[in-house]
Amino acid sequence: MRADPNNGYVNKFQVYTGKEGNVAEKGLGERVVRDLTREIWGKYHHVYCDNYFTSVDLFQDLLNNQTYACGTIRTNRKGIPPAVANAKLKKQGDMVQRQKDSMVATAWHDKRTVTLLSTNSDPRDVTEVQRKQKNGEIINVRCPKIVKLYTQNMNGVDRADQLRSTYSICRKAAKWWKYLFWFMVDVAICNAFILMKKSPNHITTTKSGRRRERKQLEFRQKLAHQLIGDYWGKRKRESVGEHQTRGLSHWPTEMDKKRTCKQCAKNKIRREKIYSCEQCGVNLCVTCFKPYHMEKHPELFN
Template sequence: PVQYFRDFFDAELLETISKQSNLYCAQESPNSALKLDPSELEQFIGTVMYISVIHLPRLRMYWSNDCRIRQVADVVSRDRFEEITKFLHFNDNNNMAANSRDKLFKIRPIVDSLLQKFQAIPQDQMLFIGEQIVPFKGRSSLKQYMPKKPHRWGYKIYVLCDTKGLVHSFDIFTGRTAPERGEPDIGPTGNIVLKLAQAVQRADDHLLYFDHWFSSLDLLAALAKKGIPALGTVQLNQLQGCCFSTNSDMKKKGRGTFEEKKVVFDGAELRAVKWFDSKGVIIASNFPGAHSVSRVKRWDKKLKHNVFVTCPSIISLYHKFLGGVHALNAQIASCRIQVRSKKYYHRFFFHFVDMVVVNSWLLYQRDCDSLDVPKKEWKDLLAFRTSVAQALCMQFNENSSVKREPPSPDGEREVRSDAVGHWPMTGSERQRCKFNKCKGQSVYKCSKCGIHLCLNKHNNCFIEFHNR
């Protein structure tokens, strides 16, 4: 699994982040040096992944004596983790004045690197364009308020993905969406689709989906000129010169009633189909629509059983492959990295780590399927994520913390002296004795306290520790 992750966070990107973080530390605190290298950065990313899997209310609790999580505390010390988080940086601030128009300047190296790798991934036939929200409530000019979303405050990202959620391209909304060079200006939402559609490989081999927020006749006509078949739900007021029966009239004719209209717009022949089920829905496309009809199963409230109703093929096609971005959002939300920070570029960085993990897992599943690996042997997303985290945390680094056991706190005196279940056992490695003023090394540890203590003919710190 870790090799899939490293295809995106490769050595070049890790080296860039390490270099910029060290530079930022030197700029902000000249008397101290961060000395972050790619290996320790990988360890930091691995511990962040563990934190997203093992949830605790406060960050410092991962290193506390009562709630210590060894997957995190044994890899990096608390102070070192906070130091790396404080100085984590991705671009040189001295160049910001020359790039003042770029609102994503601080995160630009990561965006450019990941876009190049996402766009090189082989694409499935069905592609979907939608939006996702990166939750954030801090102060930022990029933050958006969307009252109808599960997370009302956050950053908006437009995503091109397949039906399973595999990301092929994305665009961060910065407040204004200008048309790309050589593309017509068809409005903000249409410009977004045309920009993301540039990443579509072999246009005529794919079918592009989007919802009514993006749809318009201008967009469908522009995609038709590019040779990209597309369809999406539309509102009636977006269909100039196209009239359909009202919902009440279609309801009288029964469920499964549909109407098809042809529209010639800007030299392109478009089709719109309105189908009535429990309510009316309109789908427009730039390719043939309702020539074939299928039957779908629906529940009838009056008859109290399922019935079959007619459905145009274009409606069935849209419903069958809808929801790529929703699948992506659900997969990211299952184990989202929630390391708090007031810096907006940190929130983007952790979101991109989550996005890369999901992309890596979907590519892993695609390879397992092509190699005929039995499905019971596939790793699910949680197992895949923990496997990547474990591999990243195992990176050796001279500056990283040596694995250590927690010291014995005074608050645990009642536990260590209760004379119940304190048995000596052999540890996996030799460590320093945790008894006060003892500098010996021991392979024996207490099965209940979990700390190493001397137990030999010269020193018996095990008994002295539990009797004190």
């Protein structure tokens, strides 16, 4: 997935459909990044990715296509300078950097050693970050500027996932295409929500005139009302006369299809049963048969 780091807007995504011919694809991560960024080549955009995708060949290819890149990288990747890959750093703020043309490999030690590869950084740009020690003391630690840039711009996909998961319509399903459908609907809703927040024509204000931040729940509720419109899907049930509720007419019977137990649903429990009441026409668990009728037809037990 390619997403905006500032708001989580999903620009493009690709569905992994598994191995072809039961053979693992070589260079899968590199191919995915190329596919997702090809339409922005030549515009000098900055692309950030994690260590699964990062490689020297990929970043060189992106640079040749006027696209900068930065990402954490695994130390066993081909082309990483040995001085960076094998760096033994122990003290906070220690770093090792190597540069070849516009590509910079960096190893920096914080709580552990972090290794990065970038084509959009200058190894001379060093800043400081504050770190709290075990004794409570706060100290300034030397830090390459590229580490701060990576931290600020790496969370686009995380933001998108967070927005989707907050009020996701996705449900567990045995069929993969259902999950994919729900996923795309959620992405479309979240993208629309982000665009509305950015739109100057859809700014909301409080009574005092201050700008009010839009909430995703409010957006989804209004969207649902607009999509439903005047539709009313409540089924009309035939009224049952008093003479029909007496006697031995409420027999348990087996239906042709499983449906949700009516009594369990009242307690917000989802159980699907194939048995139902012949007279009432509602599916019920065996244990729910009596309490349902005691509540629905108390005259049967008088």
